[in-house]
Amino acid sequence: MCFVPLTSMERLKLSNVANGQLVVVHAIEASDLRVKLLEMGLVEGKQLRVLYRAPFGDPMAIDVEGYVLSLRKDEAVLVDVEMQDVAQ
């Protein structure tokens, strides 16, 4: 069996995270929207939970430690996150 470092295996885009999953923000990709995402509280190390998605899977709603933020897939793609607990 080959060894895959855990960190790289668990890192993914927020847009691909399943509902109910708890993740931590790793980085926001450079773009015009970066500062806006930061201002909404999506800073590195922030814990997020994907709550639900609109019909057709877009936009999605996430819990940003106490408030619910909705963002489009195009916007969620910019957020790199790490899985926190797979059980949830």
Next chain:
Amino acid sequence: MRIALLGNPNTGKSSVFNMLTGLRQKVGNFPGVTVDKKTGHLTFGGESHEIIDFPGTYSIYPRSKDEEVVYKTLRDPTSADYPDAVLVVLDAANLERNLLLFSQVYDLQLPTIMVLNMSDIAEKRAKAHNLDVLQSHFPEATIVQTNARVRMGKNRLLEALQGLKERKGHCFHPKGLVAAMDDRSAQETETTERFEKIASLLKSAESTLDKHAKQSKLDRILIHPVFGYLIFALVLIVMFQFIYAFAAWPMDLIDGAFASLSGFVADSWPSGVFNDLISQGIIPGIGGVLIFIPQIAILFFFIAVLEETGYLARVVFIMDRLMRPLGLNGKSVVPLLSSVACAIPGVMAARTITDWKERIITIMVAPLMSCSARIPVYTVLIAVVIPNRTVAGFMNLQGLTLFALYALGTISALLIALVLKWFVQQRAKGFLLLEIPELKPPQWSNVGNVVWEKVKIFVWDAGKIIIAISIILWALASYGPSGTMETAAEKTRSICMEKGLSKEETALKVSSARLEKSYIGRMGKAIEPVIQPLGYDWKIGISLISSFAAREVFVGSMATIYAVQNDGEDHRPLIERMRSERNSKGESVYSLASGVSLMVFYVYAMQCMATLAVVKRETKSWKWPLIQIAYMGALAYLGAWIAFNLLS
């Protein structure tokens, strides 16, 4: 003293504003942007002080042109609205994100008050804040706790304003507020650093904390792929029922009151030009403005309730994906659907769309939705040219035609949105970073304020233009080149005398003859060559021009031209008369081809000065209303021409 009021959206900022100022508010403009500037007054220390409500924002660094107003006003001491003190409203349930804006404002070195507004949700979450910790990080700020929903904390706020702390240069961020308005990378660094500091201070400032929001059971239904849309449809049906059921009688009342007022003036004042101007120009003009108030008030009552409860954010959430391919936004849904009642509140409701491009597209296509003023035009024309028979077993052809006209308007609106998507330029890409607030009961005083404010904006800002155009149209219809109208009137009178017609019939014929010779009659004749390819004659031309006052004027204008009685509700004499109208070749003027062509024309043409006035008001420029007249006019002409040629 001038006080600026700032805060994130959904913090209870407008409740704080209303608590401080009551109804002593007025709406003006910030220069150069489409944001309303709400100002109010409050009295303390024996003096009146001005308080300015800035648009809700998450950061002092702007995301859109409209948000630049906060940055520009607060960073430039020479700006017209530069404040002497700043109130920043923070939602106590969500301190972390709210503290970003507060810490930025604090670093501006203006006397600053932190308004910790306790929402019911914050109380429910049992969040207790260690105010000493907050105070130690913002030593030069005054911290005041309020619960504006129940009007608690007003006195504490007034005390704080009277004892403002002097600024001595303390900054939250070691470097202060440094980034330029368009320097994104500096803003990114600064924002990250601020949040790091905020996170560490909150560790000690917040005691108990139920940190995580959950999806409530109600939410699960509201955004459900089936029930979500069903509930939204139901909400809309209820809304329109209310508008049709409750707007009708105040509208009739206003209509009747102004009709009798102008009748009273016409009869009791000395006759002459001044009398005519007042009784036929100004009074109907004012009536024409006030008639829209019931619809605007009811529609905004509903929109405000939906917004206050947080339901509107759910609607945006489930509609966004469907509207986006059309260059629209989840928030475009309410303005577009409102336009089925009346485009005026629809265009005004587009203000909730923060993205400029999506907002402009919404405003541009809203008048294509068939509004209630088109109904009388459609019903008369359908009755004239569409046979009343059953097709496909159970469907009434007339009803089907009416449905087709509505469908044509709606589909065209969506298609034009798609086209405009390619033409409207924008610097930045549209985005939807939208907070979904928790569901809560509406605060009625805020709802009342929204309704009052919207009605006021319409009456003052759009009303001026509407009355001016009404007077112009009145003048065009009541005057003609010297003496020609009088000669024609005399001639008609003597013909009627010879024929022994009754007084009423004579009066009808005389006004018809006068209208024909008036400037508007001449304009109708002048445009005849242009509208002939559509199947219209100059009489229809007159009605098209008069319709500019409002589409339903078509019916009244037709009645005057054909000299038939028309008492508003009963259109039968007019319909009979139009059916029997023949042209010089003995063909029916209102054939299936010309009738449908006329209906298509009314689906598309921008014949509503009130809407144009509101579009000008909302976009702060004549450019957009002019483009609107042009493109809708072109569509109307082309559509009518195609319809006429296909059917004849």
